[in-house]
Amino acid sequence: MSRYSGRGQRRGPVTLMRATAVLVLLDTLAQAALAGLFVTGDLDLLAWHSANADILAALTLLQTAAVAVVWRRLGGPAWPLAASIALAALVGSQQALGEARVLAAHMPLGMTIFGGAAAMVCWTFTYRPRRREAQQERPAPVEAAQ
Template sequence: MTSSISAPPGWVVWSLRTLATAHLAGVLGQAALAGLFVTGDVDLLAWHRDNAGFTHTLLYLQLVAATLLWRPGRGPGWPALASLGLVVLETVQVMAGQDRLLGLHFPIGMAIFGLSAVFTLWTWRALQRGTA
């Protein structure tokens, strides 16, 4: 039996996969840089800040790709909402870091890593061209 719903375009699927993977790599880089910074290498704080900006930009691009998956790609809408939720969470994360609220900054970072990992895994396992 064939479905009357068309599959999202392959370029949208691959864009979302690539951006989610790159964002997850940036988030992992943030954790590594933070760990090295708190052990005494204070020069890595600037790297941590710069990587945060780069990683946050990747997340905005992920949001665009997830929105394109939904409309006009006819895929599910929840990835766009999940990406938007991550944008909000990551924005709070950046503000907490700038204000040196480490008791908030660290746990939010762990949540961002977990949510980003699950999202990225979904793009590779469940998001099949034709079965989104």
């Protein structure tokens, strides 16, 4: 079997999707740690928190692209793509709230983002792509001879 057929063809996009989901989750955790350390008095970490928000935004866009490839090329479900788009939008909103110093909304939204990122990691590691050929080329039912 060639590298570009069968199982190998499905493995690459799924691996990329899983890797980006893990990176988003880890970076979200880093954001929470930076925020916590800033709140305890290390004011220099606010700049790190702000810079890391840009990284998190880029990672959520990369995750969305990876999920889109799995959905499009492997026939995966559409809801994870919608969830990834929503997560990217939430991160953008989170950045705007942080820049505006609206902490009453910024902190709970951060927890929501962490929950969404954790859910995406759980889904990506339980997802198993099905063979498209098997879905498209089902044999006609055989009628019993009388």
